Amino acid sequence: MxxxxxxxxxxxxxxxxxxxxxxxxxxxxxxxxxTYSNLTAEAEALWAEIETLSKAPR
Known part of the structure; x- marks a missing residue:
């Protein structure tokens, strides 16, 4: 509710x-x-986390 x-x-x-x-x-x-490489790697890890969250049932 x-x-x-x-x-x-x-x-x-x-x-x-x-x-x-x-x-x-x-x-x-x-x-x-x-710095570009570090930030890009961090963003890729975060994207993987976003994908797992979006696939999980709510």
Whole structure:
């Protein structure tokens, strides 16, 4: 009944994923490839978590 007021964890994770990719893009543009690689790897791990959350029954 009160699922209307519950926050969606996937939406929060997706917003964080988008922010990580944006930070990685700016790091790459500035020539900081090491930071770009770290942020991209973190974003990929987060995407795997998002996929498992989206496949789980609610």
């Amino acid at each position: 009160f699922t209307l007021f519950r926050r969606d964890p996937i939406k929060k994770q997706r917003k964080r994923y988008d922010a990580l990719l944006e930070q990685a893009m700016y790091a790459q543009r500035n020539g900081d490839i090491k």
